[in-house]
Amino acid sequence: MAFSSFKxxxxxxxxxxxxxxxxxxxxxxxxxxxxxxxxxxxxxxxGMIIGPARVSRTNYENxxxxxxxxxxxxxxxxxxxxxFVTKINMNGINNSNGTVDSRSIPILAKWQNSYSIxxxxxxxxxxxxxxxxxxxxxxxxxxxxxx
Amino acid sequence: MADQGAADPGNNNNNKPEASEGTIIKVTVxxxxxxxxxxxxxxASVTQFKEEISRRFKAKQDQLVLIFxxxxxxxxxxxxxxxxxxxxxxxxxxxxxxxxxxxSSTSTQxxxxxxxSxxxxxxxxxxxxxxxxxxxxTPNILTGFGDLAGLAGLGMGSANFMELxxxxxxxxxxxxxxxxxxxxxxxxxxxxxxxxxxxxMIMANPQMQQLMERNPEISHMLNNPELMRQTMxxxxxxxxxxxxxxxxxxxxxxxxxxxxxxNALRRMYTDIQEPMFSAAREQFGSNPFSALGGTSESGxxxxxxxxxxxxxxxxxxxxxxxxxxxxxxxxxxTSTSGGTTPSVSNPLGIxxxxxxxGMFNSPGMxxxxxxxxxxxxxxxxxxxxxxxxxxxxxxxxxxxLASQNPASSPSSAGTNTAQxxxxxxxxxxxxxxxxxxxxxxxxxxxxQSQLDQLSAMGFINxxxxxxxxxxxxxxxxxxxxxxxGSQPS
Numbered sequence: 256m257a258f259s260s261f262k263x264x265x266x267x268x269x270x271x272x273x274x275x276x277x278x279x280x281x282x283x284x285x286x287x288x289x290x291x292x293x294x295x296x297x298x299x300x301x302g303m304i305i306g307p308a309r310v311s312r313t314n315y316e317n318x319x320x321x322x323x324x325x326x327x328x329x330x331x332x333x334x335x336x337x338x339f340v341t342k343i344n345m346n347g348i349n350n351s352n353g354t355v356d357s358r359s360i361p362i363l364a365k366w367q368n369s370y371s372i373x374x375x376x377x378x379x380x381x382x383x384x385x386x387x388x389x390x391x392x393x394x395x396x397x398x399x400x401x402x
Numbered sequence: 403m404a405d406q407g408a409a410d411p412g413n414n415n416n417n418k419p420e421a422s423e424g425t426i427i428k429v430t431v432x433x434x435x436x437x438x439x440x441x442x443x444x445x446a447s448v449t450q451f452k453e454e455i456s457r458r459f460k461a462k463q464d465q466l467v468l469i470f471x472x473x474x475x476x477x478x479x480x481x482x483x484x485x486x487x488x489x490x491x492x493x494x495x496x497x498x499x500x501x502x503x504x505x506s507s508t509s510t511q512x513x514x515x516x517x518x519s520x521x522x523x524x525x526x527x528x529x530x531x532x533x534x535x536x537x538x539x540t541p542n543i544l545t546g547f548g549d550l551a552g553l554a555g556l557g558m559g560s561a562n563f564m565e566l567x568x569x570x571x572x573x574x575x576x577x578x579x580x581x582x583x584x585x586x587x588x589x590x591x592x593x594x595x596x597x598x599x600x601x602x603m604i605m606a607n608p609q610m611q612q613l614m615e616r617n618p619e620i621s622h623m624l625n626n627p628e629l630m631r632q633t634m635x636x637x638x639x640x641x642x643x644x645x646x647x648x649x650x651x652x653x654x655x656x657x658x659x660x661x662x663x664x665n666a667l668r669r670m671y672t673d674i675q676e677p678m679f680s681a682a683r684e685q686f687g688s689n690p691f692s693a694l695g696g697t698s699e700s701g702x703x704x705x706x707x708x709x710x711x712x713x714x715x716x717x718x719x720x721x722x723x724x725x726x727x728x729x730x731x732x733x734x735x736t737s738t739s740g741g742t743t744p745s746v747s748n749p750l751g752i753x754x755x756x757x758x759x760g761m762f763n764s765p766g767m768x769x770x771x772x773x774x775x776x777x778x779x780x781x782x783x784x785x786x787x788x789x790x791x792x793x794x795x796x797x798x799x800x801x802x803l804a805s806q807n808p809a810s811s812p813s814s815a816g817t818n819t820a821q822x823x824x825x826x827x828x829x830x831x832x833x834x835x836x837x838x839x840x841x842x843x844x845x846x847x848x849x850q851s852q853l854d855q856l857s858a859m860g861f862i863n864x865x866x867x868x869x870x871x872x873x874x875x876x877x878x879x880x881x882x883x884x885x886x887g888s889q890p891s
Contacts (some may be wrong), residue, residue: 273471275489276472277470277471277487278469278489278490278491279430279490279492279493281493283432283433283434283437283491283493284434284470284493286470286471286472286493287471287472288470288471288472289471290472292485300470301471301473302580303469303472303474303493304472305434305469305493305495317467319467319495321472321474323470323796332487363430385636
């Protein structure tokens with residue numbers, strides 16, 4: 256589902272993404288949806304990343320990472336803010352509260368309005384498989400950040 | 403009442419234990435590997451949904467984790483609570499108990515187990531290293547690794563350990579980082595530092611046993627603790643592996659210049675080659691190399707030794723795209739190391755620590771290694787032995803090589819050519835089904851694919867191509883240069 260380059264109104268975009276998330280588009284390794292189904296502003300989303308498993312032996316084997324994605328009022332022109340809820344050790348992720356540093360994740364740094372929540376999640380997953388991140392030891396499964 | 407009655411059989415048809423009312427919705431359940439459509443009542447609970455799923459996916463209910471729209475579905479919830487409607491997709495992750503604990507703790511436990519029972523049957527050891535052991539586990543050298551690393555693959559929901567192990571090994575071989583990761587694992591190091599264990603593992607493989615029967619020298623090799631240790635060190639340390647390869651190549655190239663060495667090699671070749679190849683063939687399956695030749699994996703995968711670029715695939719139409727690079731690299735390391743005279747009784751002939759260096763660094767060799775390692779059986783340790791032999795055999799079987807090598811040794815291309823030639827011969831031997839057939843192939847047959855390539859490139863004079871190929875020993879680039887050099891333009 257490609258988003259066109261002319262400016263789509265925010266809510267339309269987010270509704271499209273919501274639908275896509277529910278239909279499970281993509282490869283089945285990421286999932287996203289509204290945090291609160293009653294949220295009319297479509298701002299707060301939860302995402303899930305299924306850690307890369309069999310592609311290569313990574314420390315993220317088969318774990319499920321939970322994230323919060325916040326699409327501000329200027330989305331999709333502005334990148335969303337992303338925060339990991341499940342503890343993770345990865346470059347670009349703040350170790351104490353799980354916030355994703357928008358400057359170190361390439362697609363957040365160079366955000367385009369054709370990007371979407373799905374793409375952000377998939378990109379984060381891809382980064383988990385990158386050489387540098389693959390070696391990082393991961394905290395025991397199931398831990399979450401306190402904030 | 404009638405309606406109720408009608409509704410119930412309707413529900414029962416869908417295998418749901420409860421006679422819950424409500425329409426049936428079709429929900430797609432997707433795993434990273436798989437996808438199934440499950441019909442369930444709209445107002446069913448997550449637990450019921452999981453029951454259905456566990457039936458369909460043959461997994462236990464508590465192994466299932468369902469995700470919808472970025473949320474994990476808890477057993478107490480209902481599908482409608484999450485807004486799961488007809489036609490929507492729910493993601494499924496099948497966990498196993500081992501996965502939920504950190505893999506390091508699992509391996510430490512396993513490490514202790516294996517340390518305390520070094521002499522137990524390799525399969526049971528391997529079985530204990532992994533937390534689940536399939537009943538018929540090929541006592542594979544990398545069984546331990548497979549189990550450990552196979553934990554990762556367990557999430558796929560595949561119950562087939564063999565498959566997992568094979569995949570793991572494949573990945574292992576192709577990914578030096580993963581390899582070193584695995585090597586760093588204390589369990590692995592533990593295993594590897596125990597020569598007895600390693601030997602048992604090797605010997606427990608039936609094919610290995612056959613190989614050994616035919617070739618008592620192999621068992622010699624295995625029984626030589628020094629050698630085993632060395633090999634294990636090798637396997638443990640990729641850098642050291644490179645080093646050794648380099649040494650080997652160096653010594654091998656020195657071999658040629660030894661006056662008597664050639665004959666000795668040839669003798670060895672005839673003595674050993676036949677059983678070796680037939681054994682190897684069995685081990686690797688009939689003609690796996692011709693099959694492998696079809697796959698072109700040279701481009702994308704990182705090579706086994708990190709500082710090489712993707713290597714051409716010598717199995718298929720030999721592209722030999724980077725011969726000069728590797729040639730340069732290998733010849734750069736040419737130096738003398740005491741060439742031990744090979745003798746039949748010591749099949750490794752040369753101290754493995756000083757053999758066939760440049761060969762191993764050549765692109766063909768590495769691709770070969772990679773592809774050989776695609777085959778899950780007895781990869782690492784066996785690599786040393788059969789390889790060195792086949793090296794020597796190739797050397798022996800090709801007289802051209804000897805004449806060429808000293809003749810063209812000043813130029814790096816020469817050595818490279820020789821190596822390429824060696825590689826290709828060896829490859830052709832394997833691919834052609836080995837068994838004494840290598841040296842009997844006519845040049846035309848041997849260079850068939852190169853000829854094709856050359857003609858595709860526009861060198862239509864087949865005779866000249868063939869000549870050039872023979873002269874360069876199958877090295878396409880060098881052959882092209884020859885052809886171009888011979889033409890006025």
